[in-house]
Amino acid sequence: MANTVINTSTKSLLRVFEKRGYSADGILCSVAVNAESLLVPQARLEVAQMSEIWRRVYEQTDETIGLEAAAVLPIGAYGALDYLMLASSTLDEVFTILNRYYALVNSGAAISVQNHHNLVFIELCNPPETPPEHLKQ
Secondary structure, eight states: OOOEEESHHHHHHHHHHHHTTOOSHHHHHHTTOOGGGGGSTTOEEEHHHHHHHHHHHHHHSOTHHHHHHHHTOOTTTTTHHHHHHHTOSSHHHHHHHHHHHHHHHBTTOEEEEEEETTEEEEEEEOOOSSOOHHHHO
């Protein structure tokens, strides 16, 4: 089974891409993604499709488009994960939640949070071979 990611950030990227005057139709067609499927909130894309969309957008623009796409995402765009983090009383709680539930956003990656001498390191990495126990249920 292919790893998947919710369409939230990709949808935002394509909105910014089109706002800059480009057409996303050719990119979506080349990676076999139906534009209508992006209209469904929290719909999922294969990680390979998402990665290829981002790569092709970067080829036609520049890497700052990712920052612009992130800046226009509304609070709550990631659903319950956003709200869990917003309801946290400390950054440590935010990182704990992000670490625990990130696989719900992207099954093709994991978040590693490390505390070391009052510094926090956050790493996006490949997921473990088996999902954590709390996600198997």
